[in-house]
Amino acid sequence: MTHITEETLEYLAKLARMDLADSEKAKLAGDLEEILNHFEELNEVDTTNVEPMTGGTAQRNVFREDEAETRKEMNGSADDIIAAFPSHERGYLKVPAVFGEQE
């Protein structure tokens, strides 16, 4: 039986870069436990010498010429992409300061 402790939840939230509200923790831990325990039935499947299936139908590499292309020829232009960014100025994308006071 898998048990999801508050520390596990905190650890996962940190990996996922996502705050959790205190009010949702108990229900979330319970849901995860129930779902993870359901997965235990997979232990009865013998997967010795089975190759993992990692993708959809055609599992082969796809190559193309290594040439620069502009998005305009393909779909949207650079201006459109920049305009869709939440914050921009004179063609530059604006983001908050990357290095803060702590951490």
Next chain:
Amino acid sequence: MTLLKDLTIKKIHDGLVNKEFTAFELTKEFFDYIETRDAEVQAYLSLDKVGALAAAEQVDIAIAKGEEIGMLAGVPMAIKDNLLVKGLPATAASKMLENYTAAYDATVIKKLKEAGAIFLGKANMDEFAMGSSTENSAFKATKNPHDLERVPGGSSGGSAAAVAAHMAVAALGTDTGGSIRQPASLCGVVGLKPTYGAVSRSGAIAMASSLDQIGPLTKTVEDAAIVFSVIKGKDPLDATSVDVVYGDELLNPKLEDIKKLRIGLPKEYFIEGMDDYTKGEINKAIEKIKSLGIEVKEISLPNTKHALSCYYIIMPAEVSSNMARFDGIRYSRLDALQENEPKTLLGIYHEQRGQGFGKEVRRRIMLGTYVLSSGYYDAYYAKAQKVRKLIKEDFDNAFKEVDVILTPVSPTAAFKIGEKTSDPLQMYLSDIFTLTLNLAGLPGISIPVKQYEGTSELPVGFQLVGKAFREADILGIGQFYERIR
């Protein structure tokens, strides 16, 4: 003009070519109807009246000039809100993308535009396509047009409800575990999930990349074939898309060929899970199909019982990776948080993601993060990938004996709003008959057992599963089924 409820793609095409009505008039009539009907159904998140009427005028100009128009020219469509249409909102029904406007067209949209299709608006869905009832939309719950107290299914619930309520003639949806087929079944319309790789995913907001496919929801199987024939094809912008030549039988199936197909009924899909009403309806469909002269026999897909666990490991793992791009910086930022924003970038990620994602999305991100985390990867994710292979091999073996597989789509007809929202596992079971196809990459179609409109019965669909890239087989059987049901 023909009543909206009787319109199909074929009828619109004939009506336009014979000058019975113009594309402009038709589009306007749809918006008038949406205004009243969608107040109760709530299928659309946003409408584009200006753009749609302008596109319709272009079709009318082409007809006036005597130009030949394609089958989709002037056809009013609803587009699921996780597909990008340049200049229109693409929220994926998430607060996270509330202010996002698409900067380019998805490849499927580009193809539909070239074909002259008209986009009425963006359809509601479960947030980021995660759910089976459209109740997980951050903005509103869509109602089932057959019974407004019930869900339309999901995640493409807005697309299915729009077509079922005659607020669009066709729609596009996406299907990761059943998100086209299950709402099609619950709303009494046709829904096709193509083979993985048959349709480009470029411009679809990704949920689980090895499982996602875009496909049509329509009133008839013939219409589904028409939309599929336009959107399919290899695309340099999606490396997983495949170059496949589909023959004439895709649009013009012949009964003599269809009769030669053998259909398998996998016993594992008929043992448990289905309620009696659904079972009764599915049996009616099987009898009708036999009456076409098609051989039907029992087959076995022994690993079916492990599919739910396998899917609910692989899908959240891919979800947790795909959702990483929504950081509150790149696409859209929650306005409410900007005033007292944390000072560090990391703090912004935590807060924006914490408040931007809804409950189900958070649950799947946490689950996916867990199964991919150090120490658990082999036990869950690697194991699930091996089980996925076994599930695929079950289908490979079955397809040595039969050409098409018939199963139920959903264990029950449409359930009541709120009935399953508190128990995630119960909700996950809604997709038990559909998600196996996404794991194996196979095409599947949901077809209503009969015409349900005007009856007091809830719609039930049955599913036909084809070999990879053999959409023609399931669409072909479906088209002949439609003529005799």
